[in-house]
Amino acid sequence: MRHFEHFPPGSTYELGATRLTTDDIITYARSFDPMPFHLDPEAARRSPFGGLVASGWHTGAVIMGQFVRALLADSACQGSYGMDEVRFLSPVRPGDELRGKATVEDASLHPRRPGTGTVRFLVEAVNERDEPVYRMRTRLLFGCAQAVGTASGVQTARS
Template identity: 40%
Template sequence: MQYYEDVEIGDTREFGEYHVTKAEILEFAEQYDPQPFHTDEDAAEESPFGELVASGWHTASICMRLLVDGPIQNQASMGARGVDELRWKRPVKPGDTLSIRTEIVDKRVSDSDPRRGYVDTLLEGVNQDGETVISWIGLGMIERRNPDAETE
C-alpha cells in the first residue's frame, strides 16, 4: 500500500491502455452530452472537428478509470478535493487508444487533519500517437502512514 510518505514531488508514471469505439462514443454522448458532433456522424462532418468525436467528459471518465485501475488501487486514497486546470487539448476519435501519465506536482499535510496528506497530481491522457488529449491537476487526499510524525 502506498501512503502519503511514499509519494515524492516529481514522481512520474505511465500506464493503462483503453481502446475507444464509435459505439461507446455514441452511447456516452446520447446519455450525457448529446451535442450533434458527439451523436450524429453527418452533423459531426459539418462541425469544426470534421468527424465524430468523443465528449470531453467521456475522455475524462476513461482517464479516471485508467487512474483507478492503475495507481489508486494500491494507494491509501481518501478521495479528492477537486480538479484544477481541466483542459481538453485534442479531440478523441473512434479507434483511438488512450493511456495516461501522471506527475506529482505538490504535496503537504492537511492543517485540519494530520491523518491526511494532500497530493496534487498532473494527469495527462495521451493517444496512440503520443499526443496529449486531456490534462488536469487532481487534488488528491492520501492517508498518512504515521500521522503523529513531524510534518514536512
C-alpha cells in the same frame, strides 16, 4: 497499499491505455453529452470537427478510470478536493488509444488533519500519435503509512 509517503514530488506513473470505439463514443454521448458531433457520424462530418469525436467529459472519465485503477483503488486515498484545471487539448476520434500518465507536482502533510497528507497530481493523456488530448490538475487527500505525532506543532510522518 499506497499511502501519502508513496507519492514524492516528481514521481510519474503510467496509467495504462484505452482504445475508444465509435460505439463507446455514441453510447457515452447518448447518456451524458448528446451533442450531434458526438452522436451522429453524418452530422459530425458537417461539423467543424469533420467527423465523430468523443465528448471531452468522456475522455476525462476514461482517464479518471485509468488513474483510479492504476493508483487510487489500492491506496489510502480519502477523497479529492476537486480539479484545479481540466483541458480538452485535441479531439478524440474513434479508434484513438488514450494513454494516461500522472505526475506528482506537490505533496505535503495536512496542516489540520494529523495522519494525512495532500498530493497534487498533473494527469495527462496522449493518443497513439503522442498528441496531447487531455490535462487535469487535482489534489487528493491520503492517509499516512504511519503517523508519529507532532513535534513543535508540526506534524511529522514516517514510512
